[in-house]
Amino acid sequence: MSALATPAAIMPNRPGLTGRISDFLWKHPHVLLVILLGPPVLWLGIIYLGSLFALLLQSFFSIDDFSGLISYEFTLSTYKQLLSDANFDIIVRTITMAAVVTIFSALIAFPIAYYAARYAKGKWKAVFYLGIMLPLWSSYLVKIYAWKLILAKEGILTWAFTKLHLLWLLDGWLSLPIIGGNSLSVSYTGTFLVFVYVWMPFMILPIQAALERVPGNLIEASSDLGGTPQQTFRHVLFPLALPGIVAGSIFTFSLTLGDYIIPQIVGSSRLFIGQAVYAQQGTAGNIPLAAAFTVVPIVIMGLYLWMAKRMGAFDAL
Amino acid sequence: MTAAVLFENVSRHFGAVKAVDAVDLEIAAGEFFAMLGPSGSGKTTCLRLMAGFEQPTGGHIEIFGETAEGVPPYRRSVNTVFQDYALFPHLSILDNVAYGLMVKGVGKDERRKAAEDALAMVKLPGYGQRRPGQLSGGQRQRVALARALVNKPKVLLLDEPLGALDLKLREQMQEELKSLQKSLGITFVFVTHDQGEALSMADRIAVFNDGKIQQLGTPEDIYKRPQTRFVADFVGSSNVLSSAICARLGVPAKAASLRPEAIAIGTSWAEQLSLPGTVTARSFLGATNRVSVDCNGEKIIVASPAAMPVPEIGADVQLAFSRNDLHLMEEA
Numbered sequence: 001m002s003a004l005a006t007p008a009a010i011m012p013n014r015p016g017l018t019g020r021i022s023d024f025l026w027k028h029p030h031v032l033l034v035i036l037l038g039p040p041v042l043w044l045g046i047i048y049l050g051s052l053f054a055l056l057l058q059s060f061f062s063i064d065d066f067s068g069l070i071s072y073e074f075t076l077s078t079y080k081q082l083l084s085d086a087n088f089d090i091i092v093r094t095i096t097m098a099a100v101v102t103i104f105s106a107l108i109a110f111p112i113a114y115y116a117a118r119y120a121k122g123k124w125k126a127v128f129y130l131g132i133m134l135p136l137w138s139s140y141l142v143k144i145y146a147w148k149l150i151l152a153k154e155g156i157l158t159w160a161f162t163k164l165h166l167l168w169l170l171d172g173w174l175s176l177p178i179i180g181g182n183s184l185s186v187s188y189t190g191t192f193l194v195f196v197y198v199w200m201p202f203m204i205l206p207i208q209a210a211l212e213r214v215p216g217n218l219i220e221a222s223s224d225l226g227g228t229p230q231q232t233f234r235h236v237l238f239p240l241a242l243p244g245i246v247a248g249s250i251f252t253f254s255l256t257l258g259d260y261i262i263p264q265i266v267g268s269s270r271l272f273i274g275q276a277v278y279a280q281q282g283t284a285g286n287i288p289l290a291a292a293f294t295v296v297p298i299v300i301m302g303l304y305l306w307m308a309k310r311m312g313a314f315d316a317l
Numbered sequence: 318m319t320a321a322v323l324f325e326n327v328s329r330h331f332g333a334v335k336a337v338d339a340v341d342l343e344i345a346a347g348e349f350f351a352m353l354g355p356s357g358s359g360k361t362t363c364l365r366l367m368a369g370f371e372q373p374t375g376g377h378i379e380i381f382g383e384t385a386e387g388v389p390p391y392r393r394s395v396n397t398v399f400q401d402y403a404l405f406p407h408l409s410i411l412d413n414v415a416y417g418l419m420v421k422g423v424g425k426d427e428r429r430k431a432a433e434d435a436l437a438m439v440k441l442p443g444y445g446q447r448r449p450g451q452l453s454g455g456q457r458q459r460v461a462l463a464r465a466l467v468n469k470p471k472v473l474l475l476d477e478p479l480g481a482l483d484l485k486l487r488e489q490m491q492e493e494l495k496s497l498q499k500s501l502g503i504t505f506v507f508v509t510h511d512q513g514e515a516l517s518m519a520d521r522i523a524v525f526n527d528g529k530i531q532q533l534g535t536p537e538d539i540y541k542r543p544q545t546r547f548v549a550d551f552v553g554s555s556n557v558l559s560s561a562i563c564a565r566l567g568v569p570a571k572a573a574s575l576r577p578e579a580i581a582i583g584t585s586w587a588e589q590l591s592l593p594g595t596v597t598a599r600s601f602l603g604a605t606n607r608v609s610v611d612c613n614g615e616k617i618i619v620a621s622p623a624a625m626p627v628p629e630i631g632a633d634v635q636l637a638f639s640r641n642d643l644h645l646m647e648e649a
Contacts, residue, residue, distance in 0.1 A: 215403065218405060221404075222420075223389065223391045224368055224391075224395075225416050225465075236405060
């Protein structure tokens with residue numbers, strides 16, 4: 001017979017250590033599972049969640065105003081401090097900003113994601129992914145400082161409004177209470193624009209993924225049964241895209257709740273939660289209050305997910 | 318009487334691809350009409366033109382006497398049963414069936430009642446609260462049918478609706494569809510690549526190939542009197558005899574079709590035609606034996622009843638058939 005002899009019905013073990021390991025793991029799949037899953041679970045459980053709980057535990061301690069030392073006794077006084085007027089303002093301001101940023105991100109992201117999922121093919125799909133991902137590859141700080149220049153009084157936006165003889169519109173907007181200011185770069189409007197810009201990819205990609213999974217014939221079926229385009233959107237497309245929108249909003253909402261750099265560089269001098277945490281644990285040395293502030297986004301996200309589930313956002317999954 | 322669906326010189330070209338090319342078609346009201354052809358033959362595109370998912374690049378379409386081009390699907394009283402059913406995964410079965418009534422603004426109680434009646438009609442009463450994912454393929458097919466019929470369409474389009482079902486279920490659904498169509502009196506337009514399905518169900522069949530209708534007629538016409546080699550071959554794999562063999566039989570024709578089951582092996586009466594040949598292959602198919610016979614280099618398939626003795630491979634045999642079974646064709 002030639003070198004390619006007919007193989008035996010049952011082949012012998014592969015020689016060497018790797019062969020024995022392969023056989024052993026094939027017979028004991030749970031060992032393989034422990035080997036593969038053990039390190040990441042330990043990392044997640046001890047280093048990641050463990051340190052988070054250690055931090056949260058701090059929020060039940062308090063700081064001695066007189067000595068500036070932390071007293072390690074269980075107390076809710078830090079939470080009382082958290083709900084004082086000044087601190088509560090910070091919470092409301094941050095949540096409002098996060099909600100508005102999330103809503104506008106979803107409104108802008110949906111058509112882009114819809115186009116990418118339904119119509120973009122081949123080369124245009126690549127262009128879409130590049131266009132969405134490219135901003136993520138450049139430094140976050142560079143982008144924010146670039147926006148500060150764009151939004152500044154001497155910036156390109158003011159220039160464009162002047163050239164279009166629409167400066168009155170910009171000035172009118174800036175003269176509005178709360179959302180206005182001396183220029184866009186020191187107003188909440190500016191903070192809002194930068195937040196929407198920076199978190200946009202995190203909204204577009206989950207919606208695009210959700211829309212991609214909606215079979216085209218469901219759209220046709222709705223139309224076939226007499227559904228106008230608006231009805232098809234409302235009763236078929238939107239419910240099926242909702243898990244993606246919720247996933248995207250978790251990103252934009254929680255990222256806005258926690259960010260402390262954007263409002264510091266672009267916006268008014270009033271604090272957001274992230275800045276408050278930064279200030280309390282750094283300059284003020286009030287770790288318990290900083291910890292209490294970090295509890296706020298966690299509780300809000302928990303409530304948000306619970307509500308989304310109750311509203312049936314995950315029914316289509 | 319106005320036609321349910323009328324195609325006048327209708328074309329649908331995708332760039333250089335002529336999916337549907339200059340098709341003329343008239344489907345009568347109340348008819349069970351089948352569009353038969355291999356994949357890519359244009360039959361599904363024709364169906365999509367009727368539904369309004371595609372717009373013709375040329376020609377004119379009428380549905381019950383009204384111009385249909387430029388009319389969106391949601392303004393046509395035409396409903397479709399999709400090939401993979403296209404049930405809405407986020408809605409219950411009842412809401413799926415009631416969808417068409419819901420978007421037309423029918424009240425909640427009324428549409429639920431209608432949806433439950435429709436589910437009862439397709440023999441799925443009480444399934445309303447389930448989700449599409451919890452049903453089997455055959456049940457989903459029935460839901461898709463109920464969802465279309467609840468709207469009382471003027472024309473019901475069925476796009477290979479039985480393709481995903483197993484043989485037993487398919488045969489059962491064929492009968493049910495047929496009797497449903499008779500009792501409702503709705504025009505059914507049915508797309509299939511299965512010639513047996515088309516023959517057993519349809520009042521008339523259009524055989525498609527390369528974007529054109531090859532032949533349009535009753536199942537018997539199509540089966541017994543194919544006009545082209547394609548129809549003869551696609552519908553029941555007829556033998557197509559060349560002009561040389563026709564000449565030997567004393568029948569002047571460019572080509573002729575002969576059904577495998579019309580040929581007998583070894584027996585020949587005076588009024589019958591006969592051809593000598595050599596058996597090259599045979600296989601047992603249950604009710605029949607399929608025997609390949611070589612006649613002067615042309616392969617002829619014979620479907621011989623299983624009760625008849627089967628000649629050995631290599632045996633010389635006589636093939637006998639009646640002149641009436643030989644159907645002359647215009648083209649070679």
